[in-house]
Amino acid sequence: MSNPIFLALDTPTIEGARDLAAKVKGHIGGVKLGLEFFCAHGHHGVHEIAALGLPIFLDLKLHDIPNTVAGAMQAIHVLEPAIVTIHASGGRAMMEDAKAAAGENTKVVAVSMLTSLDEADLAATGVSGSAHDQVMRLADLAQSAGLDGIVCSGHEVGAVHKQWKHGTFVVPGLRPAGATVGDQKRVVTPRQARDDGASVLVIGRPIAKAEDPLAAARAIEATL
Numbered sequence: 370m371s372n373p374i375f376l377a378l379d380t381p382t383i384e385g386a387r388d389l390a391a392k393v394k395g396h397i398g399g400v401k402l403g404l405e406f407f408c409a410h411g412h413h414g415v416h417e418i419a420a421l422g423l424p425i426f427l428d429l430k431l432h433d434i435p436n437t438v439a440g441a442m443q444a445i446h447v448l449e450p451a452i453v454t455i456h457a458s459g460g461r462a463m464m465e466d467a468k469a470a471a472g473e474n475t476k477v478v479a480v481s482m483l484t485s486l487d488e489a490d491l492a493a494t495g496v497s498g499s500a501h502d503q504v505m506r507l508a509d510l511a512q513s514a515g516l517d518g519i520v521c522s523g524h525e526v527g528a529v530h531k532q533w534k535h536g537t538f539v540v541p542g543l544r545p546a547g548a549t550v551g552d553q554k555r556v557v558t559p560r561q562a563r564d565d566g567a568s569v570l571v572i573g574r575p576i577a578k579a580e581d582p583l584a585a586a587r588a589i590e591a592t593l
């Protein structure tokens with residue numbers, strides 16, 4: 370089985386991203402480049418990191434009108450990322466058009482409810498009900514729009530997996546037991562997420578900010 374860990378390279382420098390990825394390369398299955406890195410370095414930065422030979426997850430969390438999102442997908446087509454994120458709350462038409470514009474080998478996955486939010490945050494945005502119901506509703510919409518999978522927390526992945534058998538289930542908000550939680554609110558351990566059906570484990574600070582990132586990556590891998 371391939372390694373499900375995608376290391377989040379949340380840094381504004383190419384050197385920082387490359388050094389970290391190179392250090393832990395043998396213990397991860399891919400790297401995730403997000404808004405911080407992409408806003409700083411764009412296509413050039415992606416090419417630099419892709420040279421390490423690891424699959425690239427381009428986490429752009431696109432959310433706009435369908436025409437604009439489809440145009441953005443076309444603009445990143447040439448980078449051939451393994452995975453790209455869009456927001457499920459952008460609606461069905463946006464997701465359909467994003468998927469149609471994506472490359473054949475790119476999985477388009479929908480972010481449901483960010484792992485940094487809890488139910489009080491959800492209520493503050495005008496959405497009543499539980500995190501579970503909100504994730505299930507958006508997973509249903511993403512699946513019917515023809516997407517490849519969904520991003521959700523480890524609290525919901527088991528239920529989503531039951532409803533959507535062959536999707537790609539991306540789970541961030543992961544913390545090894547006892548690790549600093551920071552801004553995340555819906556958190557589980559990497560092992561728990563894996564046991565509940567996650568196919569991609571997104572891990573950033575527990576490796577990147579560890580005193581010894583290589584030892585941290587090894588230790589997390591050993592729990593899976």
Ligand SMILES: O=C(O)c1cc(=O)[nH]c(=O)n1[C@@H]1O[C@H](COP(=O)(O)O)[C@@H](O)[C@H]1O
Pocket residue numbers: 377379403428454480482483484485520521541542543553571572573574575
């Ligand atoms: O799409 C994501 O990857 C994502 C979705 C989500 O709901 N929560 C979330 O934390 N993420 C990303 O996952 C990573 C988590 O980083 P750490 O909390 O440092 O492990 C960050 O790069 C976030 O941008």
